Amino acid sequence: MTAAIRLPVAPRPFRDELLSSWMVRVASRYGLEVPDMTAYMAGQRDTLPLLRQIDDTAPDPELLKIWARGCRIDPARLERLSLKFRHHNRPRDWISSARGGGVSVCFACFDADVAVGRDAYIRADWRLVERVVCPVHKEMLRDRCLECGAHLRTSFRLRTGLLRVFCAKCECLLTGRGGARADRADTAFTEGTLTFQRQVERIINGDKGHLALLERTIRALWAPLDRAGAARPVLALWFDQEGWNCPFEARAAVGAPAPLQHLSVRWRVLTLVILGDLFGERMVPMATMPEAAARLFRRAAPIPRAPYGRRAAISKGEDPIDIVTRRVQRLSKSPVPRWNGNFEDERADFGRVRP
Template sequence: MVSARLPVAPRPFMDELLSSWMARVAARYGSEPRELMVYLAGQGGRDAGARQVDDVAPDMELLRLWAQACRIDPERLRRRSLASRYPDRPEGWLLTEIVPVCLACFDADVAACRDAYLRGHWRLAEQVGCPAHRTMFLDLCPTCRGRLRPSFRLLNGMLRPFCRKCDAVLTSRGGEEGSSKRDFAIGVLEFQRQISRIIRRDPSRLVRLEQAIRTLWAPLDRDGATRPVLALWFEQSGWNCPYEARAAVGSSAPLQHLSVRWRALTLVILHYLFGAELVPGAVLPEAALVLFRRAAPMPWLAQSRDARNRKGKRTIEASAERVHRLSKRPVHRLNGNFLDERGDFGRIHP
């Protein structure tokens, strides 16, 4: 069969996600990307319609289908993938599911008389706020409070983002943001800039940073606990991990499974524990030791024979060994690990 040629196909923006561009192309025909993919696959793409294009590392067969239909160089589309834009970034630092958005960026698109679109850097795991507008990203619809999955529709000649669930237009106009929220966003933006620099320039510090984050989201004390180690950081006794964050507990890449607010809170805790560097050094602070000693043994907790011989210094590896030893001891039934148990964690920081 002869491949289809679409009469109208907008060009991708420089910082646009592949999935966002495809959604805009489909919206021009009152369709969704999957429906248009099925149509293009039926014109010569065999079973391609059953698959979705991955923003991280897309299938070139699918990209060629879209490139032929839209009269665009497939290499140009490949360069829009996250693997091409961030070749040295570990996969654990890329979001794979919900893409958080900045409503102010959408309004800026409208003010510039162009289609709204999803930015590529919104899929970076450490990005929790918009540097341009100094606001926190959203992954919940401000109208229906459901999980946000934007769709694009024509409105006044331009494609605007709508909530797929409640059909509300996504805009920051009319919303009020308190000074406390803006101050919090500004503080978190500094943390995310520091982590971005570590990811780009300092592999050795990145290893320690990833280990600290995994330990914070490790289960408490024994396998099967649904409460993460960072529960000890809260004031509330008997605090239970919300359902939305359960997938991150015990994961090797916790930030991939967390909403914006939980990723931001993780950055705040890192700042409290390890200061401006956000990365543990050779000697762990006492507050970090209190948390890390309560972690259940996990495969990624490394053991080091050299750490045993060091006296007067407690490193990450040494504390991991202590975690393994403590995990073999009996755990009191009122330690607060599970939903039906109670425990007085107290507050470990002033």
């Protein structure tokens, strides 16, 4: 039986690094993929765990032991890289599952890493669902490659002694092109979105009642409209274009329990903007729902008239969202023809509708 292998040199994880990012950096230094590196460090042992995809949220303890021993590092240090340890009080729905290996990144952060002479790496907080703007560089996160337009999947390669991040599909270098700043209009929009992002973060890390209200509000916005087979969310009424349909890439969020999990960065940004537009700084309805929001949510389902009135219902402890969105129809399973909807880059301006 071959003993477990210990690597002569292995890069140390950064404090804010994603666990899988560190594993990829170690494997890339030796020209291997992560499963191959795991098998190499484990040796020919009967207790080798299945070489399944790395779970950044709650990693396999046996897998961590193999990497800790092979890289000569404290296992507790690797455990602290997991999202479960970093955000132990955060609901799972507010941590991106990163299906298909996709990731949202800040190109300016990669440029900053190279500028100080260290490997580029994936930040753990980029996996938080509400994180759409980099708080350091005030730039929008990217989940699509600027060259090929595909959903972003990353790979690491050595360049001039440092690991750089590349698009796994077209193999282009992911860079902010010298960190050029956006124009003033884009900067103002980004700073406004960052304000919404911080407000949502405070709700998530604060009162559980406000978080539950926020989740119900977002579910109501992405609930299907009352027209059968439309597969359109309630927030479609916020637009000013008649006949606007939910883009195909966002359709999975309509009627889903945790809609933000299924959305790209651009649609998560739109959700935050609509929350700020409808409810202001609180991002959730308090006591009574604003009339503009009520007009949107009424289209989700017919509203049964309470025998004691709406204000009396609220005074009896019923949530205003539950009153407006009661009996929401389930999402129709019928397919939506692609030529009946708006798709990516088909329309750039996102105007408001004032019902």
